[in-house]
Amino acid sequence: MNLARIRLLAQVQRSLRRTPVTLLLGPRQCGKTTLAKAIAAQNKRCTWFDLEDPETSLRAGIAKQVLAPLRGLVVIDECQREPALLPLLRVLADRRPLPARFLLLGSASPTLVRGAAETLAGRISHCEMGGFDLGDIAAARRSALWLRGGFPRSFLARSERDSFAWRGDFVQTFLERDLPNLGVRVPAATLRRFWTMLAHHHGGIWNAAELARSMGTGEVAVRHHVDLLTGAFVVRQLAPWMTNVGKRLVKAPKVYIRDSGLVHYFLGIRDRLGLLAHPVLGASWEGFVVDQVIRRLDAERDAFFYRTHAGAELDLLIVRGSRRFGFEAKHGDTPTVTKSMHVAQQDLGLDHLWVVHPGERSYPMDDGISALAIDDLDALAQERRFGLPG
Numbered sequence: 001m002n003l004a005r006i007r008l009l010a011q012v013q014r015s016l017r018r019t020p021v022t023l024l025l026g027p028r029q030c031g032k033t034t035l036a037k038a039i040a041a042q043n044k045r046c047t048w049f050d051l052e053d054p055e056t057s058l059r060a061g062i063a064k065q066v067l068a069p070l071r072g073l074v075v076i077d078e079c080q081r082e083p084a085l086l087p088l089l090r091v092l093a094d095r096r097p098l099p100a101r102f103l104l105l106g107s108a109s110p111t112l113v114r115g116a117a118e119t120l121a122g123r124i125s126h127c128e129m130g131g132f133d134l135g136d137i138a139a140a141r142r143s144a145l146w147l148r149g150g151f152p153r154s155f156l157a158r159s160e161r162d163s164f165a166w167r168g169d170f171v172q173t174f175l176e177r178d179l180p181n182l183g184v185r186v187p188a189a190t191l192r193r194f195w196t197m198l199a200h201h202h203g204g205i206w207n208a209a210e211l212a213r214s215m216g217t218g219e220v221a222v223r224h225h226v227d228l229l230t231g232a233f234v235v236r237q238l239a240p241w242m243t244n245v246g247k248r249l250v251k252a253p254k255v256y257i258r259d260s261g262l263v264h265y266f267l268g269i270r271d272r273l274g275l276l277a278h279p280v281l282g283a284s285w286e287g288f289v290v291d292q293v294i295r296r297l298d299a300e301r302d303a304f305f306y307r308t309h310a311g312a313e314l315d316l317l318i319v320r321g322s323r324r325f326g327f328e329a330k331h332g333d334t335p336t337v338t339k340s341m342h343v344a345q346q347d348l349g350l351d352h353l354w355v356v357h358p359g360e361r362s363y364p365m366d367d368g369i370s371a372l373a374i375d376d377l378d379a380l381a382q383e384r385r386f387g388l389p390g
Contacts, residue, residue, distance in 0.1 A: 005031075005136060008129060009038060012103070015125045016073070020093035021102045023079075026129035027233040027258075028107045028178055029151050029170060035129065036075050036105055045072025051081040060084045067092060071099045079104040080182060086119040093123040108182055108232050130233070131155070131259060133295050139375045142358075146288050147272055149261020160271050167265040171195075174234070184228060190215075194225045198235065199257055199266035203283040203290075205307075206237070206252045226255065234258055238290065241304035241317050243348070250307040256287040263287065282331055289329035289356045289374065290316050296381040312343035314353075320387055326353035333359035337366045345369070354380070 012035070015022040026032050040046040047070050049058040058066050058076065063085055067074065079085065089102055131150025134142065148154045148163045151170065157163035175188035175195075197214055201207075206226070208219040215222060229235035237253040257263045263284055269275050275284065294303045299318045307313040316327040326344060328335075335355045345353055345368060354372040355365065362376045372380060 005035065007135075008127070009035060012039060012127050013042075015127055016101050016103060019123060019125045020098055021089055021104065021120055021124040023104045023106055023124055023126050024129055025106050025108075025126060025233065027131075027151075028174065029153060030129055030131045030233075031152055032105045032107075032129055033077060036077070036103060039103065040073060040075055043073040046075065047072070048075045049077065051076065051078040058082070058085075063088055067100075072101075073103060074100050075103045075105070077105045078107065080106045080108045090120055090123060093120070107178065128233075128300060130291075130295055134292055134374065135296065135378050142375065143272060146260050146285070147264060147269075147275055149259040149264070151259060151261065154261050163261070164265060164270050167261055171262070171265065174232075179228070179232065182232075186225065186228065191225060191228070194222065195229065195234075195257075196266045198226070198229075198255060199263050200280075201255065202263050202280060203254060203256055203286050205250060206255050234262065236291070236294075238303060238305050238316075241306045241319075241348070247312075247347070248309040250309065254305050256290060258287075258291055260284055260288045260291070285331040285358070286315055286329040289327065292374070292377060293318070293327050293356070296377055297386055306344055306348060308343075308347075312340050312347065314341075314344040314348065317348065320385075323351050323385065324348050325386075326350045328353065328355045330355050330357050332357055335365075335371055337369055341369060342366075351385075 012022060012024060016039075024032055024036065040048065049056055051058065060082060067088065076085070092100070093102070132145060132152060132155050133150060134145065137145055137155075145155060148157070148160075149167070151167070154163045154166050154170070157166055171192070175191050179186075179191070194211070194215060197211060201211070208222050211222045212219045226235060226237070230237050234257065236256045236258050238256065239253050240250055242249060242251065257266070263280070264275060267278065267280055269278055269280075275281060293316055294300055297318055302319050304317045304319065305313070305315060306317050314326050315329050318325045318327070326348065328341060335357045341353060341355075344350070350368065353369045355369065356372045356374055356377070359371075359373055360375070362371055362373045364370050
């Protein structure tokens, strides 16, 4: 197992020691089951239930009889299929001494699986997982990760054609089977059209009115669509940083498709040359950088963007206590300092600002501003100032 997955493995193990129930969340096909099997292999006692298996012994009517006698680690895969289990898990988690701890694998967030957070409040911790990131791959395959995205079967496909086809199958299954299994009643064709529109607006400021006009529907409907895709971990809504700087600030979130490979699928980009020639190049690189930085710095709850109506902006702001770190994404081997960077630096009181680029060198650019080669992101994340566990 590579270094990045070892870190995630350690995070889940810490969670299992700390709380009786751990929920490992992430999109389908991102590797949750593989990681859970590695954890299970380290436990002397482990019982596994796959709720996608129609022959599973863990059924709602007899769940207490099945779960109550178990000891050690209990893994429940695709737990969102049986939300009725959550009240039972609350009872089992309150036993003292605690005979078993539960690892739940889910493909939807607690807001989409109704009542999960409320039912198990104080007894559950959450770990989020995505596909491969830069820490999982060799530096020579960075371009492939950006083009194909991080879903393991897409990234590891034998050819660009096979990778593109896998993503098409993933989207179809996700829309036609996975979301309906979660109780979503929006037609698959409607969500596919909306998702495609998001790809064309990737990295843009959320504009419900514009998308509603394009879809021929109301703003409430498109708001519902984006929240569904966000809850299923395929879309990220990056919140604006609201601070009193005496300027008019943009208050709507920025919206990204989390996986760069899915962006390219919806836009019909099949290879590296097609990506480099496409108008979405800059936005695609920005979304890729934002996703990599947030995941590597474990900053899902600490991440914002900054933009004023006068035009000053910062792609990504990470807030850690009283410290503020800025990140800009620039697709060019030799990025330059801009006036907007200086304005954001002054407005936000940044401790440092990094300009992330696809070149090979990291170097200082100006006082408090550095160019960061994306291959050096992992080394940056290990610096003590970010407060990550070792």
